[in-house]
Amino acid sequence: MTTVIAFILMFGLLVFVHEFGHFYVAKKTGMLVREFAIGFGPKVFSTVKNETLYTIRLLPMGGYVRVAGEDPEIIDIKPGQHIGLTFNNDGEVKEIIVNNKEKHPDAFVIEVEHIDLDHALTIQGYEINEDEKYSFRVNRKASFIMDEKATQIAPYDRQFSSKTVGQRGLQLFAGPFMNFVLSIVIFLVLANIQGVPVKEMQVGAVADNSPAQEAGFQADDKVIEIEGQSISKWEDFQEIVQESPNETLEMIVLRGEQQVPLEVTPALIESPEGDFGQVGVIQATEKSFVRSIPYSLEETYRWSTMILTNLGKLITGQFSIDVLSGPVGIYDATDQIVKTGFMNFLMWTAALSVNLGIINLLPLPALDGGRLLFVGLEAVRGKPIDPQKEGVVHFIGFALLMLLMIIVTWNDIQRLFL
The missing domain is CATH 2.30.42.10 (PDZ domain)
Structure with missing residues (x-):
């Protein structure tokens, strides 16, 4: 049970710190953060606060921060479609109801002629079976309701793609950066407890x-x-x-x-x-607080170079894929390390934090480094890559990463249990 608790706390801390980096910069640059998730798969816990859905999910294989505009927006209303509208005290649209309009008897139902939820924030249309045309102003925080599930609209200035190259690059880099910061903090704590x-x-x-x-x-x-x-x-x-x-x-x-x-x-x-x-x-x-500061930086650098060296050996074939570990292998290693004491567990956490930061900076599709590569190409070209083409690349990259995770996890299981 001790190992289970230690693993959950360690995993949660590493993922939380990483995703908090993305989250913090996104908020500071005015992006709408739709979800802050720890884990993947079905939701175990969820709550909404200040526009963001916070979730803990079942599978401990990472986490994510979902920012409006990173993926194609799910709000897609066509001319001729019937929608229901509710209004706030200022006469602005506060809810756009796509189906199940009968559950909203107070909604004003119209046939859409034109809708712009990105820039002008207006809806134009006709009352059903009437000739009079209406034009409505949409509140910036209006909700789009589909199957009784509300999603806040995202005006273009709150979408990821509206931000400058620098802001987007910083938002992507902030996650791995926070993992290095966590490592430095842990080594600083260790240095002041154990000495330098x-x-x-x-x-x-x-x-x-x-x-x-x-x-x-x-x-x-x-x-x-x-x-x-x-x-x-x-x-x-x-x-x-x-x-x-x-x-x-x-x-x-x-x-x-x-x-x-x-x-x-x-x-x-x-x-x-x-x-x-x-x-x-x-x-x-x-014991020396003054020396503990450069020591924590040096240890983070030392672990970084060690991990990069081993990655280089993996790429050149000096290491086989069998040396990689997934969640099962990391859990087993954590079990062994927990038995040796809390300080070694802290050291292990710091090392994994460095590893997570480096892996995410690799220029591979679906990882932060791969997305940073596309932002860099945009800066060089002076115009963005076609979002659909970039999306396909990241989708294929994510699928390959999931396949690699399955292979690594199977290798862990064979090594440990078979």
Whole structure:
């Protein structure tokens, strides 16, 4: 049960922060946000507030912010169609009823001659079986009612496509950006709880039954020399150890004021990314709020480069698709990490947040990066791509992503249960 709660909270946080980035910029630039959803599929919970429908959906495979104008508007009324109208105290149309007009006996029914809900916000038409022509002003927040379901109209200036290239690009970029911000915040919290790694090569702790313990390493030892090579940074120590599995290394450590010679043989650690050596020491840390700020930025950058490197290996065929994990694999990894402690769980959450930000910035159809690519092409061409053609590309991309998700999830199930 602990893992289930941890997974739900982690997933909810990652998706909420991502979608909040899209949502916030959309609101600030005047776009009408129709829905803010966590998850896909059937609704588990929903509520409406300030024009937006907030939903939690059944399938934990992401989320979305639906902005007016991103997809073709569902409001499509043709000349000759019969509709019902209700009005506010200023005489403006507040409801446009398409069917089930009998359920709205107070509605004024007309035959439409002309309707413009994008720019002029007017409806012109005739009362049924009458010759008198009417013209009505439509309120900017009027509702379009179909099958008793109300949808607020979106004047053109509130649609995604009406905004500048910069505003649209910022709205698309804001989601992944917020994932990087979340990662920075989590690493900042971790740094102030656990401390920031010290600059010099100083041992913080020695793992039980490790090569380092067998060699006589102690907490607070400072490695100053390996095989005659001067050592000043943890990275120097780590690089030599990782490159020397099963090789005995002569080291000199500073213990207090005394220099102590030690011999240690790094254990061989096998990994899909390549074998490496490990001695079993943990870097010393210190509490410093000032240093925690650059540290959180550095850790986010480090994870970003690591993920991009692995993506590059996947593209070039150095990794197979089998290394990818979907919700099932992530749940299993979360289960293992939760058992090791809350701090490791926070670290895992920060890493997944970076991963989510990077994946969404990839220039693939249906992802934020793919949509940013189309906005960039519009900026270069000076005119937008045909919305129908762009929609087809994103639809095909989304279908392929869903297929990939199914394949990855099946691989996770086979790996874990079969």
